[in-house]
Amino acid sequence: MSETVVATRTFTEKLEAARDASITLAACNAALKNAALEAIALAVVDNADRIIPANQLDLANGRENGLSVGLQDRLRLDEKRLASLAEAVRLVATLVDPVGESVRGKTLPNGLQLSQVRVPFGVIGVIYEARPNVTIDIAALALKSGNAAVLRGGSAAENTNRVLVDLIQGALASVGLPRDAVQTVDEFGRDGARQLMQARGLVDVLIPRGSADLINTVVNESKVPVIETGAGVVHVFLDESADESWAVDIVQNSKVQRPSVCNALETLLVHEGSAARLLPAVLGELRASGVTIHADERTRAIFADAVPATEDDWSTEYMSLDLSVRVVDGLDQAIEHIRRYSTHHTESIITNDLGNAERFLAEVDSAVVMVNASTRFTDGGEFGFGAEVGISTQKLHARGPMGLSELTSTKWIVRGSGQVRP
Amino acid sequence: MSETVVATRTFTEKLEAARDASITLAACNAALKNAALEAIALAVVDNADRIIPANQLDLANGRENGLSVGLQDRLRLDEKRLASLAEAVRLVATLVDPVGESVRGKTLPNGLQLSQVRVPFGVIGVIYEARPNVTIDIAALALKSGNAAVLRGGSAAENTNRVLVDLIQGALASVGLPRDAVQTVDEFGRDGARQLMQARGLVDVLIPRGSADLINTVVNESKVPVIETGAGVVHVFLDESADESWAVDIVQNSKVQRPSVCNALETLLVHEGSAARLLPAVLGELRASGVTIHADERTRAIFADAVPATEDDWSTEYMSLDLSVRVVDGLDQAIEHIRRYSTHHTESIITNDLGNAERFLAEVDSAVVMVNASTRFTDGGEFGFGAEVGISTQKLHARGPMGLSELTSTKWIVRGSGQVRP
Incomplete structure (x- = not known):
């Protein structure tokens, strides 16, 4: 041949x-x-x-x-x-x-x-x-x-x-x-x-x-x-002031559009002040798309249709229709959670608070940090590079798409x- | 204490x-x-x-x-x-x-x-x-x-x-x-x-x-x-058209000013068409400064005050008042020699030929390539960085000062x- x-x-x-x-x-x-x-x-x-x-x-x-x-x-x-x-x-x-x-x-x-x-x-x-x-x-x-x-x-x-x-x-x-x-x-x-x-x-x-x-x-x-x-244990944080329709759309798009790729959402963090307001709609939409919710206790108190999250879930890149969800006390705990479990690929905050947006951008040390945007945008094609060699999660030479x-x-x-x- | x-x-x-x-x-x-x-x-x-x-x-x-x-x-x-x-x-x-x-x-x-x-x-x-x-x-x-x-x-x-x-x-x-x-x-x-x-x-x-x-x-x-x-097995190539005073000054400065550092000259290559014209003055000046010349046969036929170069000499970073010298057939052989023995730190061509200058700059794959300048300029301070972390000889992330x-x-x-x- x-x-x-x-x-x-x-x-x-x-x-x-x-x-x-x-x-x-x-x-x-x-x-x-x-x-x-x-x-x-x-x-x-x-x-x-x-x-x-x-x-x-x-x-x-x-x-x-x-x-x-x-x-x-x-x-x-x-x-x-x-x-x-x-x-x-x-x-x-x-x-x-x-x-x-x-x-x-x-x-x-x-x-x-x-x-x-x-x-x-x-x-x-x-x-x-x-x-x-x-x-x-x-x-x-x-x-x-x-x-x-x-x-x-x-x-x-x-x-x-x-x-x-x-x-x-x-x-x-x-x-x-x-x-x-x-x-x-x-x-x-x-x-x-x-x-x-x-x-x-x-x-x-x-x-x-x-x-x-x-x-x-x-x-x-x-x-x-x-x-x-590298792998993407990607986070979205819904801040206290997050717009509900943005929260629903961005979480849905980040998780469901193409769950098998590295820029897909794996862990959702929610401010305790907005959990009751946002979670029913956000998680309801995900469940309707067949997503299994792995949730902490505070989440399950609001949204019952979920399995209990294990410690391992927080560091898991599912690459499937699964999502870990945790209610946090606020921005500090969200940043701390991300620092501990993230693979430093992509994280996004959904917020209307300028100070929190800037703190998130400055303090989260990932290849791509976002405000009010779907994590699916971390992509060479979307960034306008015309082609993508891969997404670097290291700090030397190249970082991100x-x-x-x-x-x-x-x-x-x-x-x-x-x-x-x- | x-x-x-x-x-x-x-x-x-x-x-x-x-x-x-x-x-x-x-x-x-x-x-x-x-x-x-x-x-x-x-x-x-x-x-x-x-x-x-x-x-x-x-x-x-x-x-x-x-x-x-x-x-x-x-x-x-x-x-x-x-x-x-x-x-x-x-x-x-x-x-x-x-x-x-x-x-x-x-x-x-x-x-x-x-x-x-x-x-x-x-x-x-x-x-x-x-x-x-x-x-x-x-x-x-x-x-x-x-x-x-x-x-x-x-x-x-x-x-x-x-x-x-x-x-x-x-x-x-x-x-x-x-x-x-x-x-x-x-x-x-x-x-x-x-x-x-x-x-x-x-x-x-x-x-x-x-x-x-x-x-x-x-x-x-x-x-x-x-x-x-990395280490610097640094080369200067004296082309056929090299100006004599530039050749003398640049070789002298590259080798003698501070021989113990990585941007100091270690091997001099000379076009056979300019060897008889340039070597007596260039090497005479070096000898007067106490430099030991390790030379190939063609060099010693022109300049007798030298020891025979060994194969090892071509890849040696002396960091001392020693210099390897070789007469080459022309630019191609110079580039080939550099490709084989250089540590890809700094190389300089002394020439008045525009085509050869451009070929040397394009084809020599080193962190810093020069025309008509002393190799001692490869330095963060000289480049205007204000400080120097070191000189990178790798290709990833940083290259040169x-x-x-x-x-x-x-x-x-x-x-x-x-x-x-x-």
Whole structure:
């Protein structure tokens, strides 16, 4: 099936080839990168007859190995999904190239001209699970930002990813770019992930995408710098002055619109002064949408149709139609609760009190803090980045939704005319 | 001697106290932080009679344990050095507070107002060796950027650092800030460093300062994100068209002005077309300053007063009056040499050829790339940052000289009026 003609290479040989390819990509203008993206989009749509059978094989293996229904759904590619993947690649082609952007600049008193410009990282490693769409997405984002990508996509999607990477490599070659700019290391199995984490000096940054377990493993074991795209134990706090219709709409949207994603609401905190006023409507609407309420005692005194919350519930990212609910004494206790249980992804306060809004924004230490808005807005697309690499919950390098510019580093350029330091 | 009244605390208790203090600092305005800096500066100068005897004790122990003369010099504090440390702290007080600075912002079509603002990291861990000046420097920089600092300064400076941290804590308390905002964990010995590297979730970023060995250990073992301040195998390339006086002055300045620092020149590459014209003057001047030339054959054919270069020399950071010199075929070979041996700190081309200058700037992948300037300019002070945390040779988060803003993260603030995602 495969058109690959390259003899079997060692892991290090593959990474060195990625490094060489990254040097070509770094010097590549946007027009050529966009031509490669267009070729990838075309290849994805035109080769459904190669992709879908490989995907069917992965799905059959998955069913045999007891892959959950949710993961099976993530794994599945059909013509419609392939078309929307191609559309996403074409969208990346329309984005501004971040490489070469001047971040800061000045002329020093001695005449030296300084400028800090964006440059690609070089080689990006990505470790993910059972999501063939990530293969296309991340290849497109890496390419546009001038980076080579080395992918470990996991055994569950191995056949699909092999075909996708082969198509991407063919598209790269068709415009004269090196095939090695996008590679999979799936043939090394679990050892591929382990070796990627050890490859300091050959891989510039490692991005894990997937379960909390996967991310924790990479964060703890990697010697390569990691960008952590973390879990979301996301909170909304209904303050004493919260508008009822905003409270109902924002909680409903945050929890129910797409419960399986990281920006979905997991814990609702309610000021004791507004609990009786707001909870019946807010929780009633959620129950009507099939949400199971895990509530503390004070909540259940107001809204009986709930199960008792356990200590574990406060730190659980359900990713399902479940919600933890707690009545708090006020803003201080809400902030304290968030400090203790949040994963510092997104938190929103619903309030009409300016002082409380500003305190919440200042004192809650999360990647995204909101006033009177749905937590579902924490998203690269919604933020206008045009694409999303993931949502960083770490503080180093990138925090919150990451777009193309978060896939770049910078370098300082100094232009002189013989200056020496006195 | 010590005024500390706190009962002995566990490592985790100390880090939790640092976390609590960091919350206070994050909300602290610049005026109060500057008052604390002034109190620290005063305390350093006024307490020479406590600091110097402790330092003498460390020096005596150092001599007994065979500490090198160079490290003994770094360890030594006298009244003059204390005065200049205090001056450096006062300089930090004059710098603009990075916290709260708006990095990006926009209003989305649905009316949501987004802004990305600088926030402190939280708790910064610093692991360093035998340099009590770092204790004061990093405390001042951390404080100004709203971060708590947990310091592991090493056994060689333990007595000095204990007094310095006690004075800093007293200064913090005198203006009403928490003493725990600056702490040493030296009492835990080597285990303190090990535990800092494991303290993911309690320490937000770890900065190693010191030898390549120390930095490599931290980079490889830390589970906490690290900012790597790396070694400098720094190159100058004399192109065919290099001006002779610029070549002589820039090489001399880059190598001789302060050979023990990371931005000092270590390897000189010379275009074969200019070697006969430039090397006699360039290397003659260096020899007159006592520099030992480690040269390849083509160099020694032109300039005999040199020892043969070994393969190891090309990757050696001498930090002394030694220089590796190689004649190359041209720009391509120069770039190839740099790609192979450089630590990606700073490289400079001396040329009058515009195309070659631009190629060098674009293709050399180092933190700082220069044309016609001394490599000694890679420095936070020279770049106008007012202070320097170190020079990052990694690509994540910060690259090149780091000032106060590199000690911050960001968060996104979203202000809405009931928006939900369609």
